Each structure stands twice: as C-alpha cells, then as structure tokens.
Amino acid sequence: MKCLMALACAFALPGIALAADHGPVFSYATPVNSQREWSFDTGIFGRSGSNGTQLSTGSSFGYGLTPHLTINASLPAAFGSGSLPESRIVPGSEWSAGASWRFLHSVTSVGKRIESTASLGVVAPGPQQDSGVLSTLHRAPGVAGTLAAGLASRSQYVWVGAGYTRFAEASHDRRPDTISWSGVYGYRPARLRRGYNQWDYRGFAELTGEHTGNLLQSGAVLPNSSTTTVWLGPSVLAIFKTVAISGGVQAPVFRDASQSIYGREHLRFAINLSYLKYSSHTSSH
Numbered sequence: 001m002k003c004l005m006a007l008a009c010a011f012a013l014p015g016i017a018l019a020a021d022h023g024p025v026f027s028y029a030t031p032v033n034s035q036r037e038w039s040f041d042t043g044i045f046g047r048s049g050s051n052g053t054q055l056s057t058g059s060s061f062g063y064g065l066t067p068h069l070t071i072n073a074s075l076p077a078a079f080g081s082g083s084l085p086e087s088r089i090v091p092g093s094e095w096s097a098g099a100s101w102r103f104l105h106s107v108t109s110v111g112k113r114i115e116s117t118a119s120l121g122v123v124a125p126g127p128q129q130d131s132g133v134l135s136t137l138h139r140a141p142g143v144a145g146t147l148a149a150g151l152a153s154r155s156q157y158v159w160v161g162a163g164y165t166r167f168a169e170a171s172h173d174r175r176p177d178t179i180s181w182s183g184v185y186g187y188r189p190a191r192l193r194r195g196y197n198q199w200d201y202r203g204f205a206e207l208t209g210e211h212t213g214n215l216l217q218s219g220a221v222l223p224n225s226s227t228t229t230v231w232l233g234p235s236v237l238a239i240f241k242t243v244a245i246s247g248g249v250q251a252p253v254f255r256d257a258s259q260s261i262y263g264r265e266h267l268r269f270a271i272n273l274s275y276l277k278y279s280s281h282t283s284s285h
Contacts, residue, residue: 027182028148028161030115033064043272051263052082068102083132093126111154142167157186172219176212227257244274
C-alpha cells in the first residue's frame with residue numbers, strides 16, 4: 001500500500017497551498033508559477049491551545065514546467081508540545097512533494113480571469129516525532145488532493161477550495177482522514193496598487209474548515225477522536241518586485257473536538273516570506 005501511494009504520487013503536490021507569494025496564507029487558491037519560474041517560501045505557522053503551542057517552519061520550492069503546471073516540494077520542521085488535532089490547513093512536520101495543474105484559465109476582460117487548479121501530492125513523515133496523541137501512532141505516507149476555483153481581477157479576488165488527505169496504515173495505526181475547505185475574499189486598494197517597482201498590497205478575509213476522522217490505534221478506533229473546526233481571520237500580502245511578505249491570524253468560530261484528547265485550540269497565525277525568480281520581468285499572475 002505504501003509503495004503504491006509513493007509511486008502513484010511521486011510528482012504530486014501536498015494539500016496545502018504554500019505559495020503565499022500569490023495569495024492567502026491559510027486558504028486554497030488557484031495561482032501556479034509561470035513557465036521556468038522558481039519560487040521559494042519560508043515562514044512560521046503557529047497553533048496555540050490549552051494543551052500547548054505548536055510551531056512549524058521550513059522551506060518549500062516550486063518550479064513552473066509550463067505556464068499552467070508547477071511541481072514543488074516542502075520540507076517543514078515542527079516545534080512545541082501542544083496536543084492538537086490533525087491539520088492540513090496549517091502544515092506540520094510532514095514532508096511533501098507534488099504538482100499543481102491550472103486546467104482552466106479564462107480571461108473574461110482586461111485584468112480579470114476565472115481559474116481552476118487541481119493538485120495531487122504525497123505526504124511522508126518527517127524526521128521529527130509528533131506531539132500529543134498523534135505521537136503514540138506509527139506513521140506512514142499519505143495522499144493529498146485539492147481543488148480550487150475562483151475569480152481574480154486587478155482589485156478583487158474570490159477563491160473557494162477543498163482538499164482530502166488519507167494516510168496509509170502502519171502497524172495497525174493510522175492517522176485520521178482529513179477533509180478541509182476554504183473560502184477567501186481579497187481586495188487590492190487602488191491607492192496601494194503600485195506595480196512592480198514599489199510595494200504593492202492586498203488584504204484577505206479567510207474562512208477555513210477541517211473535519212478529521214477517528215484515529216486508528218493498535219487496530220481499534222480511538223473513541224471521540226474525530227474533530228470539526230471552522231476558522232476565520234484576516235491576512236495581508238505585500239509584494240515588491242520578486243519578494244513577498246504575508247501574514248495572518250485566525251480565531252475559531254466553531255469547534256467540535258474532545259477536550260480530554262486535544263484541549264481547546266485558541267489561535268492560528270502565520271508569517272511567510274517568498275521569493276520568485278522570473279524567467280522574465282513579466283508574469284501571468
């Protein structure tokens with residue numbers, strides 16, 4: 001089962017969209033790299049709850065094979081000892097590699113386009129041990145797929161997306177299946193729309209949600225281990241030439257998780273730095 005997953009998804013993309021240089025930091029979005037365009041992302045994602053805090057940091061790399069196909073890899077590292085539910089919206093310690101295909105790119109008017117992007121990826125355990133109840137499980141690779149669609153113009157952005165992740169079983173243990181979704185609205189004020197040679201700004205309102213299934217531990221389902229949470233918060237993106245800085249926070253608007261297993265998660269936050277190396281000074285984004 002593990003070998004089939006790895007072979008089927010060797011050139012696939014993880015469920016979370018880490019290319020924050022193009023859009024929001026928590027939500028799924030449609031942009032991909034231009035042809036022969038390199039991207040590099042590094043930052044910190046945090047989750048704080050009553051049972052502790054978790055931080056994840058690391059690097060992700062992307063390369064545009066064609067104007068609508070990007071391959072990339074992500075190598076995060078996790079810190080902290082918080083006991084928190086599985087999440088695919090906020091990256092943990094899993095390594096991943098994959099590809100995104102923007103299969104729809106329709107320009108409806110000057111500066112306005114409708115897009116859809118599908119991603120498929122393999123997720124593999126990193127060298128670090130998980131914390132909380134997840135640290136008691138044997139780990140195995142997983143498969144992650146996402147679909148995002150939206151409308152982008154010079155001043156406004158709307159994206160919706162959903163993802164699904166499933167892990168293989170290892171020694172009668174299995175991490176939970178995760179269904180995630182997001183909706184985001186972005187606005188680029190005219191006064192802050194300054195072009196390539198000055199800082200250019202966008203603001204986003206991001207709504208994300210996740211449902212995780214029950215954990216399988218020693219061949220038995222762990223009672224009350226499934227969760228459903230919904231999060232809402234603002235984020236900001238600033239771009240100057242080939243450098244982008246973004247950050248955001250989210251607070252829970254709905255939580256259904258066992259406090260005896262996971263405690264109560266209070267806050268999510270992210271700060272991200274991105275660098276794009278264009279093949280020319282023009283881009284399709």
